[in-house]
Amino acid sequence: MSVHAFASDPSRGLFILGFLGVCVGGSLALFAWRGPSLRTKGGFEIVSRESFLLGNNALLLVAAALILIGTLYRCSSTRSTWARSRWVRRTSTPCS
Secondary structure (H helix, E strand, O other): OOOOHHHOOHHHHHHHHHHHHHHHHHHHHHHHHHHHHHOOOOOOOOOOHHHHHHHHHHHHHHHHHHHHHHHHHHHHHHHOOOOOOHHHHHOOOOOO
């Protein structure tokens, strides 16, 4: 079975959407409930777990943005004549 099988069965897609809504809604509700008790007493140092987590999040954000730009560039360049490149012409199938 394909991972994209929800596209042929709408009830499966609605189940996944509902499950995602429960997970996100539950986590936001938990944060709203416990948020006031999670105050810190001070900042964080340059070399600490928090700074490495922040750097990791920034790195993942840049990677996700590059993937998104690469995907959208390929799709937009196959649709327009002014943005075609040699790389896009060599690929086997354009975005549809």
